[in-house]
Amino acid sequence: MAEKYVEMWKNLGMDIEKHDQLLNGLGQYYTSTVLSQKNRPQKMDYFNFVVSEVHGLRIKELNDLRNAGKKVVGAFCIYAPEELVYAADATMVGLCGGADFSVPDAEVVLPRNLCPLIKSFYGFKINRTCPYFQSSDLLVGETTCDGKKKVYELLNELVPTYVLEVPHKPDTAQGKAFWFKELEAFKTEMEKLTGNDITQKKLAEAIELINDKRRALKRLADLRAKSPSPISGLDGLLIEQISFMDDVKRFTAKVNELCDELDERVRKGEGVASKNAPRIMISGCPMAVPNWKVHSIAESVGASIVVEESCVGTRYFTDLVEPKGKSLNDLLWAIDEKYSKIPCACFTPNQRRIESIIQLSKQFNVDGVIYYTLQNCHDYNVEGVKVERALKAQDLPMLKIETDYTMGDFEQIKTRIQAFLEIIEEKR
């Protein structure tokens, strides 16, 4: 891919040499981790293609949009209300933040004992190897965890960054009222950025566009709930990751095509792992591309990962935006309601997340939970205590893994997951 896009990357101000190193490493890792899986559905070909062109064709598409006068908005959190971005005729993309590649560059500036996700995304901006960053006209941050909040201030020195203030008790009436004001302010910001008015019609269309994407992802999740699961957890995660990068309409259509194929597999009782493979839920911090470490280790030692209770997973698509009326205000309130239900560990007391984990454990018939936290993520780390208690009450085993983006603990994680699967086997 490199040759034909070099001019475009140069125009985006990227560090070409360093970016080549990134692409080479990513290509090898994808081949050895994702492409090496057995019995993948044929319709995964499209998603392989997306990954192969993730810094090429997709970036060209974004730049074509920009050349046609449209705006690209980059985000890091599912709290960024994409419906308002699309209603203003702009496009939203998730930004790079899932690789260790950029962490050493970030550590020159940031403290080392900071979440790897934050260091990774900041590093990708300063080392100029993420074309999504380079193609973004505006970044949208949010006041979720403290690390992110403060790093947005530094990012704002490099690229315009708008920070949404998120209520930390979103379930309360005052939390929702506060969030409504933030949504109104963000609507104005989008109108200012694009020069387009967000009308009732435009917002209703954008809500349907994004609801359709969430419905397709939910359909895929429902298929993964079958036994045996017709697709690997790693492929399921990959699709959830791609949902933040690809063109929305095309992505939705391709997920539905894949689901048609999986329907057929389910009808025939075909799965990727054996019917007896322990069914595992991953719960915790989001996994951005190319964070495939825990999935690939767990499935290589016989687990079947059937669901991600994560923002790159169920937290993104479980709830739709469901307006109760037709006015612009009704639509904004429906957005408010939907986003207020996202059970992020940054909020308190976040009982909704505990309830969701228990509900998912039943729906997906899981045998155990791998609780995944990134190092120095205090919110998910501490909340793990309550999650473990709740799972214990259901007699469900949990393994807590705290890690970063390096491969230094690969063997250790593998040994721990193997031991965890043995415990599950003995319990059966």
Ligand code: BJ8
């Ligand atoms: S809604 S989970 S996407 S904030 S892992 S950077 S919390 S220290 S990513 Fe998140 Fe939005 Fe919440 Fe979801 Fe901080 Fe933790 Fe790092 Fe995190």
